[in-house]
Amino acid sequence: MAHFLDTSDPGFDAQFDALLGLKREDAPDVDAAVAAIIADVRARGDAAVIELTAKFDRLELTPETLAFTAAEIDAQIAQVSAADMQALELAAERIRAYHARQMPEDAHWTDAAGARLGWRFTPVSAAGLYVPGGLASYPSSVLMNAIPASVAGVERLVIVCPTPDGAVNPLVLAAARIAGVDTVYRIGGAQAIAALAYGTATIAPVDKITGPGNAYVAAAKRRVFGRVGIDMIAGPSEILVISDGSADPDWLALDLLSQAEHDQSAQSILITPDAAHARAVTAAVEARLETLERAEIAGASWRDNGAVIVTRDLSEAARLSNRVAPEHLELCVAEPSALAEEITHAGAIFLGAFTPEAIGDYVGGPNHVLPTARSARFSSGLSVMDFLKRTTLAEMTPRALAAIGPAAERLAISESLQAHGLSVRARLDAINLESDA
Amino acid sequence: MAHFLDTSDPGFDAQFDALLGLKREDAPDVDAAVAAIIADVRARGDAAVIELTAKFDRLELTPETLAFTAAEIDAQIAQVSAADMQALELAAERIRAYHARQMPEDAHWTDAAGARLGWRFTPVSAAGLYVPGGLASYPSSVLMNAIPASVAGVERLVIVCPTPDGAVNPLVLAAARIAGVDTVYRIGGAQAIAALAYGTATIAPVDKITGPGNAYVAAAKRRVFGRVGIDMIAGPSEILVISDGSADPDWLALDLLSQAEHDQSAQSILITPDAAHARAVTAAVEARLETLERAEIAGASWRDNGAVIVTRDLSEAARLSNRVAPEHLELCVAEPSALAEEITHAGAIFLGAFTPEAIGDYVGGPNHVLPTARSARFSSGLSVMDFLKRTTLAEMTPRALAAIGPAAERLAISESLQAHGLSVRARLDAINLESDA
Numbered sequence: 123m124a125h126f127l128d129t130s131d132p133g134f135d136a137q138f139d140a141l142l143g144l145k146r147e148d149a150p151d152v153d154a155a156v157a158a159i160i161a162d163v164r165a166r167g168d169a170a171v172i173e174l175t176a177k178f179d180r181l182e183l184t185p186e187t188l189a190f191t192a193a194e195i196d197a198q199i200a201q202v203s204a205a206d207m208q209a210l211e212l213a214a215e216r217i218r219a220y221h222a223r224q225m226p227e228d229a230h231w232t233d234a235a236g237a238r239l240g241w242r243f244t245p246v247s248a249a250g251l252y253v254p255g256g257l258a259s260y261p262s263s264v265l266m267n268a269i270p271a272s273v274a275g276v277e278r279l280v281i282v283c284p285t286p287d288g289a290v291n292p293l294v295l296a297a298a299r300i301a302g303v304d305t306v307y308r309i310g311g312a313q314a315i316a317a318l319a320y321g322t323a324t325i326a327p328v329d330k331i332t333g334p335g336n337a338y339v340a341a342a343k344r345r346v347f348g349r350v351g352i353d354m355i356a357g358p359s360e361i362l363v364i365s366d367g368s369a370d371p372d373w374l375a376l377d378l379l380s381q382a383e384h385d386q387s388a389q390s391i392l393i394t395p396d397a398a399h400a401r402a403v404t405a406a407v408e409a410r411l412e413t414l415e416r417a418e419i420a421g422a423s424w425r426d427n428g429a430v431i432v433t434r435d436l437s438e439a440a441r442l443s444n445r446v447a448p449e450h451l452e453l454c455v456a457e458p459s460a461l462a463e464e465i466t467h468a469g470a471i472f473l474g475a476f477t478p479e480a481i482g483d484y485v486g487g488p489n490h491v492l493p494t495a496r497s498a499r500f501s502s503g504l505s506v507m508d509f510l511k512r513t514t515l516a517e518m519t520p521r522a523l524a525a526i527g528p529a530a531e532r533l534a535i536s537e538s539l540q541a542h543g544l545s546v547r548a549r550l551d552a553i554n555l556e557s558d559a
Numbered sequence: 560m561a562h563f564l565d566t567s568d569p570g571f572d573a574q575f576d577a578l579l580g581l582k583r584e585d586a587p588d589v590d591a592a593v594a595a596i597i598a599d600v601r602a603r604g605d606a607a608v609i610e611l612t613a614k615f616d617r618l619e620l621t622p623e624t625l626a627f628t629a630a631e632i633d634a635q636i637a638q639v640s641a642a643d644m645q646a647l648e649l650a651a652e653r654i655r656a657y658h659a660r661q662m663p664e665d666a667h668w669t670d671a672a673g674a675r676l677g678w679r680f681t682p683v684s685a686a687g688l689y690v691p692g693g694l695a696s697y698p699s700s701v702l703m704n705a706i707p708a709s710v711a712g713v714e715r716l717v718i719v720c721p722t723p724d725g726a727v728n729p730l731v732l733a734a735a736r737i738a739g740v741d742t743v744y745r746i747g748g749a750q751a752i753a754a755l756a757y758g759t760a761t762i763a764p765v766d767k768i769t770g771p772g773n774a775y776v777a778a779a780k781r782r783v784f785g786r787v788g789i790d791m792i793a794g795p796s797e798i799l800v801i802s803d804g805s806a807d808p809d810w811l812a813l814d815l816l817s818q819a820e821h822d823q824s825a826q827s828i829l830i831t832p833d834a835a836h837a838r839a840v841t842a843a844v845e846a847r848l849e850t851l852e853r854a855e856i857a858g859a860s861w862r863d864n865g866a867v868i869v870t871r872d873l874s875e876a877a878r879l880s881n882r883v884a885p886e887h888l889e890l891c892v893a894e895p896s897a898l899a900e901e902i903t904h905a906g907a908i909f910l911g912a913f914t915p916e917a918i919g920d921y922v923g924g925p926n927h928v929l930p931t932a933r934s935a936r937f938s939s940g941l942s943v944m945d946f947l948k949r950t951t952l953a954e955m956t957p958r959a960l961a962a963i964g965p966a967a968e969r970l971a972i973s974e975s976l977q978a979h980g981l982s983v984r985a986r987l988d989a990i991n992l993e994s995d996a
Binding site for chain 2: 205206208209210212213216219220223224226229231233237238239241242244246247260261262293329330348350351355370372373376377379380382383384410414415416420458459462465466467468469470471472473474475476477478479480481482483484485486487488489492493495497498499500501502503505507511512513514515516517518519520522523526527528529530532533534536537538539540541542543544545546548549552553
């Protein structure tokens, strides 16, 4: 049974603070091991990557077999059913259409002083996507990472994916092909992150690394950050459902369980002003847990981290949700767009009872890589912007420099940066001479 | 004398790689000390901050005197000359006008399947800006950090600025006032970052921390990242000037020295196809070093990290510049816009001989917080986007869910995420019943 809170209880504030402060993730400290692996890959390149892959994935590779060949990828994809292929293609098409709208505009203008100003976006040259092996090897994540990069115009896009004992998920290779990724290296862990960041004789370095991974991968991404760009370090998944009591309790129970089944550390929260509905959803969760394949994981997540909160009204529910800043927020209410206006922090909002969160995981169009652990207070889900960078542009005419240069000179002097001031003054003097002549 | 390279030399590639690999920054390892400071502030709040400020800044504070009062700020601002105030106001106005154009648009649309999709931007609720004390206490940095936050709509904006022995730069407080920041705490170092991230009885926690600082501040920002958002960790400043030889060598010498005077670790590079011009600029640098106030710093930077590279033509210069991915790039050429098209990686571009980089530091309009250490390959300068986050929106109708839901269900099954699939299936069954009825 999940935590049960009621905002009219005198102890509510303390209980809610405790809920916000729940330490769900027990991340092992692997930083020293990861530092050693990165140093080894930097020093010995391919040889280190190959040795570490033999050790951790029980797979013997050579520089020539680090990447899947096109024929190997073809053979794997041939095992994918037509229905699965079509589902992946529909998902890819919808994700591409959504992300294409995110492409930002360049800008150029001339202001009153005569200065030409603007900015320009250019893609990252090369990106590497980490795809976990084993159970968490999700083809949908391949699409969600690779398609924004492709839309942004990234020239070289590679995947690293460990294949323990040589086993690979054919759907991952199918998703890579659909997303336009040609090169897939069968390596993982910190050694794969190090190879992407620093390069080896076989693996060219990239400029940006994205994608989820275990504690080793997360620690390695933190360590190479600065050398290359990284996406967020994702924590366990979360859903918060605000319900007015109008939707089928079983639907909401399944939505809550669809996060809980990911991971025992996942968190599912229901907030509703309808206490009877709260009890009905709780009962539906318990009933579904009787038959769910991942009942053990989902049950533990619901018991340890799940919560049901009864509020005075929907606005109070929205205010509590803003304090949680959930990764996924479902608004199962009669007027979801109106309630959405009261939401200030959330990774993704799913409006109305016919929008289960799982739609967003696969085919909705928006990205499913979203800020966790309350980081929606300050960060956003993955987008084409993660694979672009902005260069600002400024061009002064003599007239523009004459207008604003003296202020720059004065501020430079006030900051004791003499050469800054002189670099402006030398031009101003030339402009004055010119206009005197 | 700086490094002198010529692309027609047989040894050029190795020399250029060595230049790219120059380890300019010798960051001390202060991580353990910083971890202890953060733990102390988390445990003891104000008391720890006050003790650490007494120890490091030789300043005795109480919870009541942690922040400047309005009267104290007024008294400091009264010392600022009218001319400095006007220069700050002109800079603020231009920075605000530039950044106002960066505000992104929300989007809402309905696609062919009937799904309503979109996204919405909301500001970070609270931001904290770090302003260094002492020599590096730059009022221009206050404007460059605070104004984008203000334009983004951040509700609560505070500054932390150490005041060693109680000394404060009046221009910093003037810039804070002009930028709309009311609260300035006279604390700094890792203890200030910890207070902003975790809060104390007196200092409310923020969601995002930006601004430059020393090794302790940088290490503290890295450590609190995740708890709050941070901007980039800035390294030493850099300028790269591409010249066709048409501009006054003295102007370019001053531009190169305006980075070199920041810091011995700064880097200034001139690239030109005109060997005689290269020599003339070098001679001008030496001549200016004779009289420059910061000649010692600037001279050491130019000697250790400066470089002059002679190329076959301007396109080769652009290609080399792209490998450097400089923070600041000046295009002192006859057709700067045309050459800018060949630039793929740069933080900011300054076009034409009348646009010294120093204009961008103060009054140009674009931000002067820019990616250093080759990180312009994957990141951008500070902007309003750093104080906003995107929430994605999706709303299915029964018709839309009927169209795309089956693909989501199939992919969920292929990923062994049963509850995900069932959450879609339960709704599809209801829709089918409805349409059968």
